[in-house]
Amino acid sequence: METFRRFEKKYLLSASQYGELMKKIEPYVKADKFFAADISSIYYDTDRFELIRRSIEKPEYKEKLRIRSYRDADEEDEVFVEFKKKLDGIVYKRRTGAVCKDVLEDISRCSFKDEQVGNEIRYALGYYGKLSPKIYIGCTRTSYVGKDDENLRITFDRDIRYRMKDLSLRKSRFDKAVTENTVMELKIKDAMPLWLVKILDECKAYPRGFSKVGTAFTNALKGE
Numbered sequence: 001m002e003t004f005r006r007f008e009k010k011y012l013l014s015a016s017q018y019g020e021l022m023k024k025i026e027p028y029v030k031a032d033k034f035f036a037a038d039i040s041s042i043y044y045d046t047d048r049f050e051l052i053r054r055s056i057e058k059p060e061y062k063e064k065l066r067i068r069s070y071r072d073a074d075e076e077d078e079v080f081v082e083f084k085k086k087l088d089g090i091v092y093k094r095r096t097g098a099v100c101k102d103v104l105e106d107i108s109r110c111s112f113k114d115e116q117v118g119n120e121i122r123y124a125l126g127y128y129g130k131l132s133p134k135i136y137i138g139c140t141r142t143s144y145v146g147k148d149d150e151n152l153r154i155t156f157d158r159d160i161r162y163r164m165k166d167l168s169l170r171k172s173r174f175d176k177a178v179t180e181n182t183v184m185e186l187k188i189k190d191a192m193p194l195w196l197v198k199i200l201d202e203c204k205a206y207p208r209g210f211s212k213v214g215t216a217f218t219n220a221l222k223g224e
Helices: 015-028 050-056 100-105 115-128 194-202 212-222
Strands: 002-013 029-045 061-069 078-087 090-099 132-146 153-163 176-179 182-188
Touching (some): 002 015, 061 100, 061 115
Antiparallel strands (some): 002 090, 002 182, 153 182
């Protein structure tokens, strides 16, 4: 079982902002032990997309249920099942493992590696009713941690893509772009270091609410 509690701030960077910021943070960060990954996620929702619609409204409290792999996953591969809650800017994430095909076939009946987390997921399933795979989100991620404080984690997501059919944890020719920008996410347990505050100001990078799955859903409604 893995449990995370942290503040998360997202930034949408243009190509020029990304290049400038990478140069400026280089003296302060180092590559994470999982530096580069091609991430695939599938988000679960009701047939009316209630979880995603609620997320788009930016409420004080929201929940997400997804499965994730850090490489293309086959049916028999173990993947992460993640249940995320966000309250007042603090993210709480519970994560366990399960077999890919079992989760995709029926998440309510699959076997979870950690039953405590599994029971929490089943409780959410009971609360919302039937949740099923709805949207695939993929991206290429690079990850860094602070040289002086490894509790500071900075990730950059590029080539962000989505699809709403033929759902699997693999790239597909049906994938469409979510955004051309880079999504930077700061994950911190306490206060942001002053050097980072200064660099963000110099790059005119400001936090903003951005949801990959929410944007993908909005794009799909527009036919994009």
